[in-house]
Amino acid sequence: MKKRQNVTIKGTKEGLVLHLDDTCSYEELKRELDQKLSANSRTQDEKHLIPVKLEVGNRYISEAQQEELKNLIRQKKNFVVDGIVSNVITREYAERLMEENEVMTVSRIIRSGQVLEAPGDLLLIGDVNPGGTVIAGGNIFIMGTLKGIAHAGCFGNDQSVIAASSMKPSQLRISEFLNRAPDITQTTEKREMECAYIDENHQIIVDRLQVLIQLRPNLNRFEGGH
């Protein structure tokens, strides 16, 4: 009976693909990978690197294992791994992905000294008082008065926006950009229904809410409309 191959190399239009079987043990896989790549080493003298993609099927590969496989392959050949494709992600990662795509709705006042964080978009029903902070991975929408600090796109998303029914922030941050309130404020000025975004010069601009319709069409979640 012929032993099944756990490691197969395929050439595709996109380049080389190493297919790694997902039913054998990880140790077995490593052993076979080691053998296969050593046996098959005629390109040794060629100096340029050949990118390969790893397809691991329904096997979960931890970050440490990813590193291990990359090193193993790198040592054997002038192969360099430029991507690992797995059908499996951890529950934790899946939950994080979901959270980042969710709108977190919170109904309360963020008071001085308090910090509210949302992994994705944040919808706050209530005020952010001076000394209070709201931080979101995505956009921030405040149905209330923003008097404290708001930081949208905190993981580096420049497209994020901040909108508030009443915009009187002490500081606005989007991605890594920052904009603080002028030292002298005209208290008489009504700052209602406004938004903040980053323009092409990396400046935080505060404007009427309606400009977002043109500037950030991707705010629409339900394409096509009803």
Next chain:
Amino acid sequence: MGEAIVITSGKGGVGKTTTSANIGTSLALQGKKVCLVDTDIGLRNLDVVMGLENRIIYDLVDVIEKRCKIHQALVKDKRFDGLLYLLPAAQTVDKSAVRPEQMKELITELKQDYDYIIIDCPAGIEQGFQNAIAGADQAIVVTTPEVSAVRDADRIIGLLEKQKDMESPKLVVNRIRSHMMKSGDMLDIDEITQHLSIELFGIVADDDEVIKASNHGEPIALNPNSKASIAYRNIARRILGESIPLQPLEEANKNVFTKIKKFFGVR
């Protein structure tokens, strides 16, 4: 089983001690059995404002460290016929002498014998504050119409709201000067309540009589003819669950007038 109410503010000097003394006095005037607890260890002055300083034998730390029984440390206010007592703060040790669990135990014990325990809290948000709120069922946040005091009140409210088993805090705005509010040089009541968005339990005018009364060890609430006294008495009545409309400034004459109108059946 009584109710414990902590009087707190964050910022110092806004009138916590004055408010504690006068709410306690007003509740006793209403026939409730009240115990005032001074938790400002190291900086006690509720005893002075109440005029009870000379009669202190033991203090709160003595009770907690079991050097005496609670009843031995309680100072009776002779003006109230057994309705008002004070548990004074220690003056010689610092705040770290007491832990929140110990305070909670003490307040729970006092609640057996008193209708209301009024806890005077020290300024700040550290250990002394944690001790003061540990046993409280309710909190009254005192502020003045100044930006910094309101900011600190906001911080305190945030901390109180996190406290389990505590009702939503109530607000008292102290030292109002109507001419400054009218001219826009002071925050007005609307601005303050909008900012803090908690229930307003009373507003007290800035009144020289308050300072005079405190210096004589006679809380202003004992004097029925001052504006501030009526304001404090109204706060006490709101604590008792009466719904009394807030007057823009709780002025003595106005209040008398409403009473007369009621008497004649006019609304």
